[in-house]
Amino acid sequence: MANLFRAGELYGGFLYIEGALHHAPVDNVRLPVGGASNEYIVQLIEDFGVDVIASEPMKLASLAEHIVRSRYSAERIELVLFAGDILFNDLRPLLSRAFPKAAVASLGYASVDAGLVGGPVPGEDVRIHEAFPNRTVVEIVDDATGEPITEPGVAGRVLVTNLFRTLMPIIRYPAGDRAEWVDPQCRHFRLMGRSGEGARLGAVSMPTEDIRDVLIAADPDRIITGMQLVTRRWDGRNGLILRLASLDGPPAGLTERLIEAVYEARPLYPAEVEAGAIHHLQVEWVARDGLVTNPRTGKLVQVVDERPLLE
Template identity: 65%
Template structure:
């Protein structure tokens, strides 16, 4: 379906959606720049998107598909797409798969989640159908046992795997434990979550000939966000030309960031989605520009993820980077922060996954030292009796807690009692 200009999109939204009419009541009728529009208040957005009384949508549900999102945090949210919107989105995504490395005739195992209105499996399957190159599709699903997937890889010489990073790493671990030769796998495409560096070693062991790439950035609520950019940095993406407008804004001021290397909140405007308009919508990720002119940006983490122990902020990306640097032999294959409170003080457990033998005790001590070096206030507050000592807990990778519906790793578990 044809894109709309920003002016057309705003006019349509404020005319047909009570939510946007209220949000734009003080916005000029003529829009000269996107910053004249407020960034969407997500709480108000989803309050308006209730059922059956809905004040967000621009029209009735007469020809649409409805997906549900819950992710790793928050209550599920329902997101409708018209037939044309969905077709446009999967066509763009299918083209992005080719940029990511999909080749004519590739045999592709789709390991994304399905059921319960989840979009992952369906969206990828439609994207493969819409791809400009021929391909052979195996709609496997994330609920299929890892051993069965390993057998499928061997029997059909699967060349491409598509999945959420934790499912891909589970299959890789299974392949390694079986001593299986999975040299047929040429391409590993991930979606649904960031591909953290601590998962890369197990993928390389299982699929030594494979290139790892993002399949693109999208979500059920925001829709299309960005396409993969070929290269060694799998976190670099670019906005979909003529389909999305991507901004990075300052965390505090909300002002647009226009220089490279400065992280902020990722904001997207979808130029073809009109049933549920997405205009200056916070994606939930933090990013930084790599090349402003070419609209290339790098994802640097989730906006909301990290733990706070007492007054000490523990961002997941910073802590993970410190651990990886102190683990050159790649024992760690996943990290999860667990916040607990006992004896009147907060404490933090770093739950780390491993795939073969339990790591040695000296590594645990080295990792704690690395975290203390990255956050020197932490041991000081421990010494003052303000918080508990940092704890590292090793578990088999499969015991890291994931979202039961999507399989995504839950980066932070807050197990503290209510105040």
């Protein structure tokens, strides 16, 4: 198994995964790769007969894109494990092309501050997790009132209480994520994305997960392999750019179809455009490495504000 998680700079992914594998009930040989180049990792897979790879989603996306472009056959990979960020649905087709025989699963839900939070629940939806019994308490609370949510399907902010950290107590710690319960007993929760993440242009709210769902539905051929919302300001007005990653480039007509789908889902946007308040929605196609990531953790920055502080 190749551990591709980053280490250092207060990022705990590599050590968390190394410790988890050390205590795993299944015997395993661990290769401590870290943030190596894609070329090195492909050679490692070949030389050591790697069966399993584990990394954060954006590194997996970069590796998968390299494998597809180089026409390397990664059919020996049986399992792709991820953690550190949500694996969004727009990435699944790319992973399937690079690792055609691999299952994809979550390693778990944790953070440096809150510690271990939840383990993955087996099933098709890799976003569903369950708090560790007798070790963590997970609450989902209303954004406005802060009251606990107990109804399945209602999204809210995630609060975590850690029951085994005593030197630095973690009590109702805001994890920075949104989630919803998926069962009446409030045991299993589905991660929905980062709290408050989305772009806003005047009266128009553009939540990242809602826009992602619209784009995926309007892209049946799965051309999009990543998404980022970029806010810019020019000619005295704000505008929104959909920065979309693509492996092969968009076919004719796709850009217009995506904009039309977003307008249909968010009719206030074109109404504000007609009123002269904001610019028309634009699409910017880039390679996967053209998406902005956090330089320390490698996580995708879902909303990029490129507006000047002063005009």
